[in-house]
Amino acid sequence: MRFQFSSSSLLALSCLGCAAQQLSDAPSRENFYRRGQVSATVIGNYVYFDGGEISQLVDGKPPGQQNYQSNSVNSTISIDLSKSWTTSDVVMRTIERPWYSKMNQVIWTDREAGHFYLWGGTWIRGRNMTENTLWKFTPDGNGAGTWTVEPAANTKFFNDLHQSERSVFVSTKDTGFAIGGIASGWTGLYRASNQIIPGMVAFNMKTKIWQNGTTAFSPFDSLLGGTAEYVPFGPNGLVVVLGGTAHPVNNGKVLDEDTARHFDFHNLTLFDPQTKRQYWQVATGTIPPSPRIAFCTAGFQNPDSGYEIFLFGGSNARDRFVYDDAYVLSLPGFVWTKVPTSPAGLRRSLACVPVGKRQVLSIGGTSIGDSKSKGFNEQDPAPQGLLLFDITELKWKDSYDPNAAAYVRAADIEAWYSNG
Numbered sequence: 001m002r003f004q005f006s007s008s009s010l011l012a013l014s015c016l017g018c019a020a021q022q023l024s025d026a027p028s029r030e031n032f033y034r035r036g037q038v039s040a041t042v043i044g045n046y047v048y049f050d051g052g053e054i055s056q057l058v059d060g061k062p063p064g065q066q067n068y069q070s071n072s073v074n075s076t077i078s079i080d081l082s083k084s085w086t087t088s089d090v091v092m093r094t095i096e097r098p099w100y101s102k103m104n105q106v107i108w109t110d111r112e113a114g115h116f117y118l119w120g121g122t123w124i125r126g127r128n129m130t131e132n133t134l135w136k137f138t139p140d141g142n143g144a145g146t147w148t149v150e151p152a153a154n155t156k157f158f159n160d161l162h163q164s165e166r167s168v169f170v171s172t173k174d175t176g177f178a179i180g181g182i183a184s185g186w187t188g189l190y191r192a193s194n195q196i197i198p199g200m201v202a203f204n205m206k207t208k209i210w211q212n213g214t215t216a217f218s219p220f221d222s223l224l225g226g227t228a229e230y231v232p233f234g235p236n237g238l239v240v241v242l243g244g245t246a247h248p249v250n251n252g253k254v255l256d257e258d259t260a261r262h263f264d265f266h267n268l269t270l271f272d273p274q275t276k277r278q279y280w281q282v283a284t285g286t287i288p289p290s291p292r293i294a295f296c297t298a299g300f301q302n303p304d305s306g307y308e309i310f311l312f313g314g315s316n317a318r319d320r321f322v323y324d325d326a327y328v329l330s331l332p333g334f335v336w337t338k339v340p341t342s343p344a345g346l347r348r349s350l351a352c353v354p355v356g357k358r359q360v361l362s363i364g365g366t367s368i369g370d371s372k373s374k375g376f377n378e379q380d381p382a383p384q385g386l387l388l389f390d391i392t393e394l395k396w397k398d399s400y401d402p403n404a405a406a407y408v409r410a411a412d413i414e415a416w417y418s419n420g
């Protein structure tokens with residue numbers, strides 16, 4: 001009798017234990033629902049990503065039945081690229097982070113020095129906001145690393161810069177650029193109003209000097225939600241800016257779609273990161289539909305000194321729908337090729353990085369959802385929210401190959417060059 005009694009109380013205890021199941025920054029494949037608004041980069045053998053929100057099953061309860069459908073991710077995450085894995089058995093390592101969570105942060109990578117920076121973004125639920133800070137991550141080479149504050153060489157100037165979210169960012173060999181963005185009470189401490197941020201900020205990763213090139217060198221009045229890729233052409237390289245929306249800077253209704261200028265993928269804007277000279281170039285082929293924001297891109301240099309940019313997903317804020325299509329822009333031909341549509345549905349607010357020579361890793365993304373759930377209450381058909389795309393075979397995959405052959409242009413794209 002006594003034995004039976006204690007075994008049933010043990011059972012009760014273990015049920016209490018399961019009722020207290022914790023939310024996780026890296027839940028199991030079964031519990032994972034959605035991840036969105038992360039910023040990602042690759043250094044050495046690891047992908048690192050930070051920020052954003054996640055939704056998951058807790059005690060078998062879907063996100064819609066929890067206090068919050070989505071929760072801030074409270075650590076930086078890394079994935080090992082030296083080993084093969086599938087999107088179902090991938091191991092995500094969590095790394096402690098000294099500030100409370102943000103989403104849509106600017107990420108800049110100093111490839112030569114082997115570290116990366118995070119700046120700006122939205123403080124999730126406005127919690128634990130701090131003064132303007134640039135954070136630097138120094139990897140330890142084994143999938144973890146350390147976050148430290150990176151002081152500006154021109155401190156006073158830096159302190160006065162407006163932090164924003166959804167600016168378009170890119171890293172060249174020595175400089176990080178952030179074009180446009182929107183500042184709000186969630187991006188800056190004590191900020192009262194929403195404001196479209198004009199122009200372009202530059203951070204020199206070698207000298208740590210910040211500049212605001214708004215009047216001197218920005219190719220845009222304002223810009224939100226596009227992407228930019230640094231292409232190693234010519235002595236200084238070129239930055240190709242893709243998609244996004246320009247909202248008038250001094251408009252009371254800051255995100256008004258009627259007064260916005262939507263950038264298409266036909267007439268592309270480029271600038272020289274050194275001279276800041278601006279160029280435009282008309283592209284041909286199958287042009288991705290626009291308006292489009294919150295999509296992702298990833299770039300690959302090919303052995304013929306050309307460069308291909310993969311573009312995937314996003315949303316059309318004007319007509320209110322989400323995309324699931326994908327394209328490759330080939331340079332120097334400036335020709336777009338439509339590639340197979342994602343096998344895992346509509347996806348916006350995602351990040352893409354080039355991994356393993358010729359694969360794109362797409363991280364997170366939410367689907368349409370209702371306005372309240374922001375798409376976090378629908379389980380992602382992609383395990384762990386991850387998708388892989390082989391840019392030579394032009395095929396979606398669910399396994400990562402660390403031994404993939406070197407990148408060469410896909411046969412279909414190469415044919416465009418050889419046929420003139």
Ligand SMILES: *[C@@H]1O[C@H](CO)[C@@H](O)[C@H](O)[C@H]1NC(C)=O
Pocket residue numbers: 023024025054071072073074
């Ligand atoms: C992150 O921390 C916040 C604040 O403590 C908490 O509300 C949230 O649930 C945490 N997120 C996860 C995924 O555990």
Ligand SMILES: *[C@@H]1O[C@H](CO)[C@@H](O)[C@H](O)[C@H]1NC(C)=O
Pocket residue numbers: 098099100128
């Ligand atoms: C956020 O603020 C709360 C309350 O001040 C504190 O307990 C918590 O440790 C802070 N979290 C972070 C990550 O700074």
Ligand SMILES: *[C@@H]1O[C@H](CO)[C@@H](O)[C@H](O)[C@H]1NC(C)=O
Pocket residue numbers: 160161162163197198199201212213214
């Ligand atoms: C850069 O300068 C312009 C013009 O003074 C200003 O409106 C803008 O907010 C500044 N950008 C940032 C990020 O502070």
Ligand SMILES: *[C@@H]1O[C@H](CO)[C@@H](O)[C@H](O)[C@H]1NC(C)=O
Pocket residue numbers: 267268269280281282
């Ligand atoms: C492309 O856009 C630029 C402005 O950004 C404009 O000056 C140029 O005329 C456009 N070209 C075409 C062919 O539409």
